[in-house]
Amino acid sequence: MTASDTLFDQDGVRLSVDDAVATVTLTNPAKRNAQSPALWRALTEAGRRLPGTVRIVVLQGEGKSFSAGLDRQAFTPEGFDGEPSFLDLARGGDEALDAEIAAYQEAFTWWRRADVVSIAAVQGHAIGAGFQLALACDLRVCAEDAQFAMRETSLGLVPDLTGTHPLVSLVGYARALEICATGRFVHAAEAERIGLANVVVPLAELPAATADLTAALLAAPRDAVVETKALLRGALGRTYEEQRVAERAAQARRLRDLAGLGE
Structure with a gap:
């Protein structure tokens, strides 16, 4: 496999791979990378095609905005060409509606899989589905012009693309409720202060800052990063004593591997 x-490359999503680093790019800047069911299927397919050699996945959007959220055409009676409109879906049965939303969610789930670390490089607007896509990643590097907003409630909806769990984990219940229920903008400086953003840099420095974080993550042995990620992801669901046990088991695996005794 050669560089990049x-x-x-389909339906507004491009996947490129350079050795251990994959880059997923949203490629519809004319519409501020607005999202649709076709784009969600393309994101899911990008995850399926990710080579096993990849350790870091960078998610970025072309143009001035990371993603301005759901394309409002979804709420028109005609919807998208070849797609049922959301209004038609609402008129269907409960099982069909649940299955359709579950399929949409698949585009947002694979970013946290155990064997990779995902980084969202966010500039401009990250609204609604765009906000949730940034939250789907493990880490977020933001330009100073980044603006997050969860606008679903203003449309009479709820955030349903897997964003509520990471948002509460990052900022706590009360702040997450306030952000979602008001739909207000969270600018980059606040995002860094409350834990949404890992790094905030001038817009021109966003690619370099993302590359620096990628290089730092690649410096550690892959298995150690995988074990550490699993420990941290599971920590909130365990008691203190359960986490101690998990730490011991993970360290035993690492020590045996380093000693050449691993399976």
Whole structure:
């Protein structure tokens, strides 16, 4: 595989791979990378095509905005070409509606899989589905012009693309409720202060800052990062004593591997 091979380019999503680093790019800047069911299927497919050699996945959007959220055409009677409109879906049965939303969610789930670390490089607007896509990643590097907003409630909806769990984990219940229920903008400086953003840099420095974080993550052995990620992801669901046990088991695996005794 040569540098920056393009493995997938369809429906506003491009997947390219350079050795251990994959880059997923939203490629519809004319519409501020607005999202649709076709784009969600493309994101899911990008995850399926990710080579096993990849350790870091960078998610970025072309143009001035990371993603301005759901394309409002979804709420028109005609919807998208070849797609049922959201209004038609609402008129269907409960099982069909649940299955359709579950399929949409697949585009947002694979970013946290155990064997990779995902980084969202966010500039401009990250609204609604765009906010949730940034939250789907493990880490967020933001330009100073980044603006997050969860606008679903203003449309009479709820955030349903897997964003509520990471948001509460990052900022706590009370602040998450306030952000979601008001739909207000969270600018980059506040995002860094409350834990939404890991790094905030001038817009021109966003690619370099993302590359620096990628290089730092690649410096550690892959298995150690994988074990550490699993420990941290599971910590909130365990008691203190359970976490101690999990730490011991993980360290035993690492020590045996380093000693050449691993399976």
